[in-house]
Amino acid sequence: MQLAVEGEEKMSIVPKETIEVIAQSIGITNLSPEAALMLAPDVEYRVREIMQEAIKCMRHSKRTTLTASDVDGALNLRNLEPIYGFGSGGPIRFRKAIGHRDLFYTDDREVDFKDVIEAPLPKAPLDTEIVCHWLAIEGVQPAIPENAPLEVIRAPAENQIYQQKDGPLIDIRLPVKHVLSKELQLYFQKIAELTLSKSNPSLFKEALVSLASDSGLHPLVPYFTNFIADEVSRGLNDFLLLFNLMHVVRSLLQNPHIHIEPYLHQLMPSVVTCLVSRKLGNRFADNHWDLRDFTANLVALICKRFGNTYITLQSRLTKTLVNALLDPKKALTQHYGAIQGLAALGHNVVRLLVLSNLEPYLSLLEPELDAEKQKNQMKSYEAWRVYGAILRAAGLCIHDRLKIFPTLPSPSPSFPSKGKGKVISTEPNKRKLGVDSSENRSPHKRLIATDGSDGGPSPMQVDRPTGDANPPQNSVRPSSSEQASDGNAPESRNAKEKDDSKGRAITRKAILDQIWKDDLDSGRLLVKLHQLYGDRILPFIPSTEMSLFL
């Protein structure tokens, strides 16, 4: 059948050529063009009529697509013979006649009887069945495979529309739809178990790696924050648990796929608790100092990452910490945590908040340090820890002040770092003061102090992922070890290196002189620190400056 596209110009969308073709096909050869033209509109009218009836049949068959059987039904309604040959289901393919525009024919292939007979019987069609399921239970669609997937986001939107439209008239209770997949639930359970059990450290490490890297964990973040908050408040006596929890926090912070900011406010109290709580785990048996150091670095990490978006974060945090530090009623452990936290936040914080309060605080600490006055060994040990921490903070600060000059090259690459720990560990001042049992503890303490300070890319360095990476600190190592070795019996291994670096230092002296003079403030600060600490500050002063200073 040929259909005219440009119907506007013709009388009917059925062109007279079609009428002529039909006439020929039924044996009328002498149809005049006028008659064809007259017939065309009527043909169109009849075809439309039949299609309208066919649409009725389609509607009553509860379908929305018209089929050949509907047309047959419509022809039946008009007492006409149905058109045979199209009732096979499936859409009919029309082909374009070559050489004729808008002329189509149905693709009716010739079928060989032999093929039909020899072809295997087609599979019997499946019989009709009824499947029953709950489309809704008391107005809520259950999330079962038979139902269309829930659109979680759409529900509240709909609700909003209702509220806008109907105002307070209605009380729609919306189900809380929070879809947490089975897998995620299992994952959360497993992580929680591992965190609580403490029995399988290697597996827990794996879990931490997974927490820090997996991408699909975001739905679990509220659960984790909740979990951490709960467990921290409950398990303040359980040192290992707290440590594990802080590890989990760190892993969550490290995960690049997690958007943790909305939950920070829930997380921070727990973290700060682990930093400045009076009692974390067993006072004697557990090394809660480690936990405090670790948490201090965690706090610094958080401030660094989210300080820009939450401007009040750091100020609120430092306020808390300074309050803890300056309150003489607080335990020394709390002071320690506060100092470490402040130190981790950077040298500016230390300079502004710690150094300004250094003098009164040290005077406060003095009696505790004195072995004669403080009989309690534990107390005095704690006091020494605090002293060490504050010394280190101040020292690093002054070191940083001295090292802000970029022209100072670092001599570190040539320096073998393996001797570092040993050298520093034998700090002279400690021994001079003669604290009991410091023999076995002081090396440990110093290790911590130095560990915190070297964040540079030294190949043999102990792995501290969240050290405050201040590049100038690289150079603290040679100098401090030099100082240490100066004060102590020099070790033969380092002697040669020392000479080397000294030689190099001299060549740079001219430059340094210049800068040194510029920064009188630093000088003054150094003097003040020296007054307070005596020689103990000296390890932090780089050798070049030291020589100048002395």
Add this chain to the structure above:
Amino acid sequence: MDPEQVDEFVMGYLKKKGFNSAAKQLQEALHHNNGGTFNSTDYHNDPELTKLIRSFSQSENDPTRYRDGYSKLRSWAYNSLDLYKHELLRVMYPVFIHCYMDLVGKGHTREARAFFNSFRKDHEMIHLRDLQKLEGVLVPSHLEEMEFARSLRQSKVNIKICQYSYDLLLQYLHRTESTLMLGIINEHINFQVYSGQPNSSSDDIDAVTIVGSFQETADHINQKEIQWGLLEDSLEDRLEKTGSLLSDSEKGQGESKDGDVDDSKKRSNEIGKQGSSLKKLKKDKAGNATAKVARQETSIVSPAPRVKPELALPVMSTDVEESILEDLRNRVQLSSVAMPSVSFYTFVNTHNGLNCASISHDGSLVAGGFSDSSIKVWNMAKIGQAGSGALQGESDTNDQNVGPNGRRNYTLLLGHSGPVYSATFSPPGDFVLSSSADTTIRLWSTQLNANLVCYKGHNYPVWDVQFSPFGHYFASCSHDRTARIWSMDRVQPLRIMAGHLSDVDCVQWHPNCNYIATGSSDKTVRLWDVQTGECVRIFIGHRSMVLSLAMSPDGRYMASGDEDGTIMMWDLSTARCITPLMGHNSCVWSLSYSGEGSLLASGSADCTVKLWDVTSSTKLTKAEEKNGNTNRLRSLRTFPTKSTPVHALRFSRRNLLFAAGALSKPAS
């Protein structure tokens, strides 16, 4: 203007119109005039008149005048002030279709088509279906043949318009001297002018209505009195009495104490049963308690009128009565905050052959009518007992289709010789009626699984058949434009309801059995008195063929759904549309009111079941009458299915909603 020229025009006009004698007379008069001193009439000197005469003669037959006149009017209407625009635009559609039909009637087929195609877009949004019908009209004889066109030509359109808009329109028509448009407007539009500001554009449901003989008869018919109340002494009635007025009845029946004791025993038994069944259906007793309270309240607030049955109703056996009463007692009270549970029966592997589905009143039986003339009945209760495996069995479990005795797990009913278009269960579920394209209705027994009676009477395919709420009687409707009332024991119809102008597509009984409602392709719904066979209401407002009907349980309201997805709620007593419920975007196949009438469920070809709050939509209209609030839409919930158009819906007596549909492959 030369007077002779005018005379010539007049002559030409008269001749063309065939007024030969008048022309002759005029000629004579003219001769006489020329010869004598007879004072000529002043029409030669009146320029206005000559112009008018000229326009008549010159362009009487010019088809371009329609196009020019219409496009001018159109651009004027579109450029009018926004405040009056929507009122003026209402005029455009009748003018458009009459311009088109005038052109066709005068034989300007080509111009008519061009005219139609250039302005068709303006009206497609609202009048698409009518335009599709009119599009095929190309030759004057079609106008005669086509009923729709004929009715349009014969009737007038009623348009409500405010005074100012009306004046604007008249001014425009006179100023531009578009006599043609003026003529069409005068001929086919009846303005109902009101004073004051124009109405908001959204409220135009009855702003445009058809008048003329049809509308008049409709108005006349709608004046008739109908009694929409429930039957007196119905089961609901009895339930209320036994439930709330227990003490009264005891007082009154003091002398027959024995019976009372029995009754109370029965009652206590029922309460026991009630508990277990409640658990089964996941419904709480609290809801039931509130249900009773609410029912009492409604009965106190608005005592629904009770009417006597006009038909001899079948006597219900006491067993059946008791079970229904128990169901009613256990009914969950539904409201906008208490939603029903929906159980969905999905037909799989139908190969596009499912034409209709029906669910029995208790939801245990499901029947499907297929295009291959077969009817299949599933007993869901039995399938449920057979194990959940059968329920989950989809395409892969072919062997499960064959039951333990080597048969399918449905009952196959064969007898029709054409596609089955409708099936309905009798209230107790013991009979099935089916209607088919072979023009017959067949009665089947679900116990014997056999055909009992074949009812022949319709001359064309029977689109729908429905059992009455009490059984025994049933109503059918057909392509032959009639609806018929039958009783099971007679092979001839008891009543024939004729009056629809096109196919009668669906039929529904009123709860009191005294009326049936029919929906038709002529876009109206009619209500018929069963006893007299008279049409007592005509509901006009749908814009396309009406596909589904539902009556509220209190008999006061009716809902009808059409091809476009619009659902309309009607007040039976006033024949007015309470509220159009828009939301579906395809055919509404099925509607069902919840047991106490607070919710309306609708199932559609757009693969959703929607729940509508009926109480608020009726309440709002009362408020609306006062403050003109037009916010009437109140869709509560939409339950999308997985690409399953919803063919059938039924609220069980306990207010569990059953739905059925055939899984169809997504169109992608």
